[in-house]
Amino acid sequence: MTNAGNEMSRHPEYLNADSVAQKWSFEIPPEPIPEDKIAETVESDVVVLGEGMSGLCTALSCVEEGIATTIVTASSRPVGRGGSVFAVYSKVMERLGYPRFDPTDFFLEEFAACSFQVDQRKWYTFYNKSEESMNWLVDMLEADGVQVVLENGNDCDPHSPTTQPVGTHAFLDDKTTFAGAGINIALRTLEKNYLARGGKIAYRTRGRQLVKDPATGRICGVIAEDETGRFIKFIARKAVVLATGDFSANRDMMAKYCPAFAKHFDGGSGDYNVGFHEKGLFRGEGHLMALWAGAAWQKIFPNAPLIQGSRLGSNMPYGAHRGLRLNANGERFMNEDANAPYSVYAILNQPKSEAFAVWGKNYAYDIDWFSHGSTRGSAPTPPEKVIEKWEAEVEKGRLVKGETIEEVVEKLGLPLEKTLTEIERYNAMCRAGADTDFYKKPKYLQEIRQAPFYGGSLSERRFFSVLGGPRTNHLMQICDESDQPLGGLYAAGTLIGDMFANCYNFRIAGHNYGVCLTLGYVTGKYIAANE
Numbered sequence: 341m342t343n344a345g346n347e348m349s350r351h352p353e354y355l356n357a358d359s360v361a362q363k364w365s366f367e368i369p370p371e372p373i374p375e376d377k378i379a380e381t382v383e384s385d386v387v388v389l390g391e392g393m394s395g396l397c398t399a400l401s402c403v404e405e406g407i408a409t410t411i412v413t414a415s416s417r418p419v420g421r422g423g424s425v426f427a428v429y430s431k432v433m434e435r436l437g438y439p440r441f442d443p444t445d446f447f448l449e450e451f452a453a454c455s456f457q458v459d460q461r462k463w464y465t466f467y468n469k470s471e472e473s474m475n476w477l478v479d480m481l482e483a484d485g486v487q488v489v490l491e492n493g494n495d496c497d498p499h500s501p502t503t504q505p506v507g508t509h510a511f512l513d514d515k516t517t518f519a520g521a522g523i524n525i526a527l528r529t530l531e532k533n534y535l536a537r538g539g540k541i542a543y544r545t546r547g548r549q550l551v552k553d554p555a556t557g558r559i560c561g562v563i564a565e566d567e568t569g570r571f572i573k574f575i576a577r578k579a580v581v582l583a584t585g586d587f588s589a590n591r592d593m594m595a596k597y598c599p600a601f602a603k604h605f606d607g608g609s610g611d612y613n614v615g616f617h618e619k620g621l622f623r624g625e626g627h628l629m630a631l632w633a634g635a636a637w638q639k640i641f642p643n644a645p646l647i648q649g650s651r652l653g654s655n656m657p658y659g660a661h662r663g664l665r666l667n668a669n670g671e672r673f674m675n676e677d678a679n680a681p682y683s684v685y686a687i688l689n690q691p692k693s694e695a696f697a698v699w700g701k702n703y704a705y706d707i708d709w710f711s712h713g714s715t716r717g718s719a720p721t722p723p724e725k726v727i728e729k730w731e732a733e734v735e736k737g738r739l740v741k742g743e744t745i746e747e748v749v750e751k752l753g754l755p756l757e758k759t760l761t762e763i764e765r766y767n768a769m770c771r772a773g774a775d776t777d778f779y780k781k782p783k784y785l786q787e788i789r790q791a792p793f794y795g796g797s798l799s800e801r802r803f804f805s806v807l808g809g810p811r812t813n814h815l816m817q818i819c820d821e822s823d824q825p826l827g828g829l830y831a832a833g834t835l836i837g838d839m840f841a842n843c844y845n846f847r848i849a850g851h852n853y854g855v856c857l858t859l860g861y862v863t864g865k866y867i868a869a870n871e
């Protein structure tokens with residue numbers, strides 16, 4: 341025992357290096373569910389746990405290869421949220437005349453942004469296979485009359501951290517016209533094709549424990565519990581695929597694996613059909629089953645959160661206000677050339693985690709405006725419409741408005757003299773075309789010049805999800821502490837370990853669902869060929 345350990349025994353209420361090294365209660369495997377409690381046994385080649393985008397893509401890819409597959413899902417239907425899905429190229433991009441996305445520099449910048457921690461083999465598999473996977477999906481969707489479009493991204497200044505490559509696909513129908521909200525359209529078509537090929541689904545059935553073959557040690561099934569409390573053993577002759585989503589609604593797992601953001605997730609709704617919900621989706625039940633069966637956790641720490649900040653006063657679909665940002669002391673604190681996810685990190689570190697924007701009417705005319713949910717190639721929003729939107733926000737109390745800058749600063753509750761001095765300093769740099777404080781590019785320097793003036797809080801933050809989980813190799817096999825596959829156990833979707841690091845930065849919009857699609861499709865084919 342260390343000195344710290346002695347201290348602990350005298351003051352057990354305090355943490356120290358020894359006490360924080362203890363196991364968490366969720367890491368302790370539960371008692372095995374006894375055989376005499378099993379009410380039914382169902383046999384398939386592959387069992388996929390979870391019916392989100394990744395589960396469905398993997399399962400459909402399997403049945404296409406003639407593999408008997410069962411989806412066991414706690415939800416009562418396919419589950420998803422949003423609808424931006426990235427692929428590096430597709431027949432849609434070809435038709436619209438966009439070139440294939442070139443990863444040469446972009447991927448390196450992304451790796452550098454997360455200190456080269458991510459598993460590059462997964463990223464380049466994604467690169468090499470996403471065109472085939474997206475075309476597979478596009479063919480099915482177009483056969484169902486769905487329109488596949490490209491979502492508008494942030495501007496293409498190659499040296500800006502806001503830039504997004506073309507390739508974010510979105511699905512539209514009669515009811516869904518917002519590009520990036522149509523994932524349920526895709527899920528419906530995927531499920532239809534899966535069932536048509538003989539795939540089976542057990543709804544409202546929650547995976548509880550993995551089953552190991554006592555002779556080989558391989559994973560050979562799952563014990564699940566249906567809504568009446570009956571235990572069903574799903575035998576998997578070839579493989580079990582874990583596609584149970586994230587662990588953002590598990591407070592203990594968040595505290596261990598993503599501690600800086602744990603306090604922002606409130607434990608979730610407990611709903612297995614959870615859709616457009618923030619602050620907690622799922623409880624990491626697939627992750628836990630893998631750990632209890634001998635899997636190691638991923639190597640990257642902490643797990644990357646998927647969070648976003650305010651889009652107030654932003655001219656880019658995935659952007660944040662790129663004019664002047666001030667903290668609660670009325671001080672400028674950053675180069676504002678950053679998207680909404682990156683901005684929120686900078687703002688969280690400010691006094692009271694607050695920030696504010698101030699701009700003039702001229703801002704609507706000085707730059708081009710593109711709204712979230714618009715499609716690639718659509719015209720910018722006319723300035724008059726942009727101003728109309730600001731006026732509507734004033735009506736709702738989300739923006740303040742004044743005939744003078746002073747009035748706006750006062751309404752925002754910022755220290756008047758300090759803030760006015762800061763705004764005048766910023767305006768002088770805009771007029772000179774050179775930011776000598778934070779070196780923002782001249783093209784992003786727009787003076788706060790013309791009345792009326794507007795202002796608002798940029799402190800909104802949105803906590804969507806957390807990424808990663810059990811240790812996963814480049815073939816999506818779940819591995820133990822020695823990086824050896826457990827055998828028969830695969831990961832799909834957001835649960836895949838070591839895919840993302842630092843934060844999900846939205847530079848590749850729809851990267852998440854792109855991974856669910858591409859790596860799910862590839863894993864189905866891999867299981868067919870190798871298991």
Ligand SMILES: Cc1cc2nc3c(=O)[nH]c(=O)nc-3n(C[C@H](O)[C@H](O)[C@H](O)COP(=O)(O)OP(=O)(O)OC[C@H]3O[C@@H](n4cnc5c(N)ncnc54)[C@H](O)[C@@H]3O)c2cc1C
Nearest residue numbers: 390391392394414415422423424547584585833834852853
């Ligand atoms: C508001 C919001 C908007 C988003 N928009 C986008 C977007 O546009 N593009 C994008 O790329 N990403 C988006 N995301 C992230 C995206 O939702 C996830 O990354 C993605 O859904 C992960 O897919 P998945 O298949 O891994 O898991 P999920 O879609 O989360 O599905 C998990 C499935 O597992 C089931 N399940 C859970 N536990 C069990 C169990 N014990 N047994 C059996 N089944 C179980 C669930 O019921 C569900 O069917 C968004 C997230 C949020 C919160």
